[in-house]
Amino acid sequence: MGTHPENSVSDSSNIAPDDSSLRVSRRKLLVASTAVAAAPAIGGALVETAQAQQQQFQYSTDREARSVARALALESLLVEKGIITSNTVNTVLSFFETQMGPFNGAKVVARAWIDPAFKQALIDDTPAAIAKLDLPKGMAGAEGEHMRAVANSPAVHNLVICTLCSCYPWPVLGLPPYWYKDPTFRARAAREPRAVLKEFGLNIAPSVEIKTWDSSAQIRWFVVPERPAGTAGKSEAELAKLITAEGMMGVARV
Amino acid sequence: MQTRFEHFAITSMMGSPDRPPRADGALCFAHEWERSAFGVALALAREGHFEWEDFRQHLIATISDWEGSHQIDDPSWNYYEQWLNALEAAVVAAGLASHEELVTRAAAAAEHPCCK
Numbered sequence: 001m002g003t004h005p006e007n008s009v010s011d012s013s014n015i016a017p018d019d020s021s022l023r024v025s026r027r028k029l030l031v032a033s034t035a036v037a038a039a040p041a042i043g044g045a046l047v048e049t050a051q052a053q054q055q056q057f058q059y060s061t062d063r064e065a066r067s068v069a070r071a072l073a074l075e076s077l078l079v080e081k082g083i084i085t086s087n088t089v090n091t092v093l094s095f096f097e098t099q100m101g102p103f104n105g106a107k108v109v110a111r112a113w114i115d116p117a118f119k120q121a122l123i124d125d126t127p128a129a130i131a132k133l134d135l136p137k138g139m140a141g142a143e144g145e146h147m148r149a150v151a152n153s154p155a156v157h158n159l160v161i162c163t164l165c166s167c168y169p170w171p172v173l174g175l176p177p178y179w180y181k182d183p184t185f186r187a188r189a190a191r192e193p194r195a196v197l198k199e200f201g202l203n204i205a206p207s208v209e210i211k212t213w214d215s216s217a218q219i220r221w222f223v224v225p226e227r228p229a230g231t232a233g234k235s236e237a238e239l240a241k242l243i244t245a246e247g248m249m250g251v252a253r254v
Numbered sequence: 255m256q257t258r259f260e261h262f263a264i265t266s267m268m269g270s271p272d273r274p275p276r277a278d279g280a281l282c283f284a285h286e287w288e289r290s291a292f293g294v295a296l297a298l299a300r301e302g303h304f305e306w307e308d309f310r311q312h313l314i315a316t317i318s319d320w321e322g323s324h325q326i327d328d329p330s331w332n333y334y335e336q337w338l339n340a341l342e343a344a345v346v347a348a349g350l351a352s353h354e355e356l357v358t359r360a361a362a363a364a365e366h367p368c369c370k
Contacts, residue, residue, distance in 0.1 A: 063330075068286075069360045069363040069366075073363040074341065090293070093289060
């Protein structure tokens with residue numbers, strides 16, 4: 001279901017609840033993202049002997065090498081033919097690697113952690129504060145222009161929800177996880193945020209108030225999580241690496 | 255809002271069986287060849303050599319073939335292998351290179367020290 005904890009990390013089950021075949025394939029994506037192919041796929045039978053394991057290792061190594069060769073061949077052939085340039089490919093990749101992840105939001109939050117004045121400015125006027133940081137062009141424009149930050153504190157935990165992914169502050173957080181668009185998640189998060197957060201593995205003490213912010217076409221909210229304990233000696237760049245998209249949506253601690 | 259092709263292309267896959275794996279909201283690649291295959295596919299579609307939707311149909315078909323011929327929990331699944339299959343099919347279908355050219359070049363590349 002949309003609020004299962006594993007999805008908050010892997011975003012790996014983007015499926016309708018009634019489609020079990022797709023659910024399986026999403027799990028495989030999780031496997032694929034964390035491990036190199038580990039066994040041959042002949043009939044699905046794994047014979048647990050040293051010899052078989054050796055063959056499996058050989059098989060996956062060969063398979064990996066073949067993929068490397070094919071990818072290299074394809075790119076070099078297309079470049080040689082003048083169809084693409086290495087630069088085109090790099091431009092595409094750098095977009096994903098520098099602009100489409102939660103990197104920008106992480107930089108904003110890291111600055112807020114080390115600079116209380118910036119944090120206050122961020123809460124007071126989010127776009128103006130973000131505009132002062134050296135972030136890629138477009139961060140403050142487009143969908144970023146209506147962004148509002150809310151800060152967690154020992155007394156308040158903030159959670160951001162929205163029905164439509166179009167209301168997601170993607171310049172800050174990267175692409176939204178699928179469950180964010182899930183109507184069930186939104187409805188339940190509005191009605192019983194504490195229970196939903198618990199399903200995400202986040203237990204909020206009864207004494208802490210939970211505020212739920214519904215992003216809309218007018219305002220896209222994001223959360224400034226609390227700085228974790230034991231990070232006093234870390235630099236701004238090191239702190240930025242700790243910050244996740246989930247943390248900035250209020251469904252995880254940092 | 256202004257939409258970059260790259261953003262549109264990947265967003266269009268959300269909620270579909272062909273969507274790429276992610277970690278913490280970001281795309282993740284286990285190996286450099288996966289990253290390269292990803293970049294080449296997007297670059298080709300961005301430059302108009304084939305429609306993104308056509309590439310996706312190849313990808314959906316290769317994933318479906320794999321799922322039809324393997325156990326559902328087969329741990330040897332690799333998303334970007336299917337991506338590479340789909341990319342080769344899309345490149346051949348668009349007339350950018352022939353199947354033979356790809357095979358010959360891949361065989362030569364396999365002899366390269368970096369592929370050993």
